[in-house]
Amino acid sequence: MSTTQQIPVFVISLARALDRRTAICQHLSALNIEYRLTDAVDGIAMSETDINAIVDKDRNMHPGTVGCYLSHLSIYETMKLENIPMALVLEDDARLNPDVTKMLNEGISFTNWDYCFLDCDDHNDEGPVFYDADSGQKFGGNFTGFSLSSGPQTLHAYLITLNAALNRLEHAYPLVKAIDLYAHLPYSIRFYAIVTPKAAWVSEHSLESFTSTKVGNIKDLSFTWLRRWPIFYQIRDILKLKKFKRNLMIKKLQKNGKLCVNKRWKSLPSGREILMR
Numbered sequence: 001m002s003t004t005q006q007i008p009v010f011v012i013s014l015a016r017a018l019d020r021r022t023a024i025c026q027h028l029s030a031l032n033i034e035y036r037l038t039d040a041v042d043g044i045a046m047s048e049t050d051i052n053a054i055v056d057k058d059r060n061m062h063p064g065t066v067g068c069y070l071s072h073l074s075i076y077e078t079m080k081l082e083n084i085p086m087a088l089v090l091e092d093d094a095r096l097n098p099d100v101t102k103m104l105n106e107g108i109s110f111t112n113w114d115y116c117f118l119d120c121d122d123h124n125d126e127g128p129v130f131y132d133a134d135s136g137q138k139f140g141g142n143f144t145g146f147s148l149s150s151g152p153q154t155l156h157a158y159l160i161t162l163n164a165a166l167n168r169l170e171h172a173y174p175l176v177k178a179i180d181l182y183a184h185l186p187y188s189i190r191f192y193a194i195v196t197p198k199a200a201w202v203s204e205h206s207l208e209s210f211t212s213t214k215v216g217n218i219k220d221l222s223f224t225w226l227r228r229w230p231i232f233y234q235i236r237d238i239l240k241l242k243k244f245k246r247n248l249m250i251k252k253l254q255k256n257g258k259l260c261v262n263k264r265w266k267s268l269p270s271g272r273e274i275l276m277r
Helices: 018-030 048-053 063-082 098-106 163-169 229-238 242-255
Strands: 009-013 034-039 084-090 094-096 113-118 131-134 144-147 157-161 192-194 200-201 265-267
Touching: 009 063, 018 094, 034 063, 048 063, 063 084, 063 094, 063 229, 084 094, 094 242, 098 131, 157 163, 229 242
Parallel strands: 009 034, 009 084, 113 192
Antiparallel strands: 084 157, 094 200, 113 157, 131 265, 144 192
16 A cells, blocks of 8 residues: 555545445555545435525425535545645545556645546536636646636546635535535635546446436446447547537637636536446
8 A cells, every 4th residue: 555645535435335335445445545435424314304404495405415515525624624735535436547646646736726626527507617728737647637617517536625625614504506516605716627638437336326316227328338438438529519519609608708718718528437347
C-alpha cells in the first residue's frame, strides 16, 4: 500500500450494498490506493419525520436522494474537522483510470478551483454544461482540468477543496435539491472537469439506483458488448450530431448573454460511460 499518497480518498458505500462495496474495495486495493470507507446514510431507513425536518417544506425528495446528500455532507464534515485541504470522493460504482494514482501520490499544485470532476454527466437540470478549451490546467499525471460553464450532475468521482466543502456545509439546510445540483446556492463556485483522457468511469453497478425509483439491469442496455470500448460513445455522439447541435446552442447562449463570449466553449463528452471490463 502506498505511503506517499498526498490526497486522501473517501469512498461512500451503503452497508447493505455488499456487492458494490466489495467491488470498489477490490478495485482500489488493486491500484494500491489508500482509502477511507464511509458508510452511506441509508435514506430508506430514515423516518418521514426526520426527512421532513431537513427538507424544504415545498420540496419532495426521494429518501435515497436525502441519504446521498447527507452522505456527501459527512465527508465535508470530516474535511472540516481534520482540516483536509482537498480530497477525492468516490461513490461505490466509480472506477478509476490507473493513472489517477500518480495524481493522488504527487498532489495537485493548481488549487484555484472548488470541484474537479474526474467524470460527470454533460448536463445538469438546467441544460448542457460546457468547458472552456483555453482554460486547461495540469491536475497531475497526464490529466488536464478545464473550467466549466456550470456544475454538471453526478458525483461518483470528484475532487473537492476544503473551501468548497465549508461553503456547502454553510448552506446545506434545508435541502432544496440533490447534492449534485448547484444553481440554487447563493455563492459562486469554480467548477473544473478532466475531459480527456478519461480519469474515471462507472461500473455496471450504477444501473441500480438507490436515489430514485429507477431500477436497471445490464441486460436492459443495447449494444452491451460494445460498451466495453470508449469509441462506442464517441461514435454514438457523432451519429446523434451532438457536437453540431451543441455548437449551435453555444452560439445562441453567447448571443443571449448566458455564456461568456470571450471563451472558447466546447461540449463535454457524454458522461457516465458504463464500461464492463
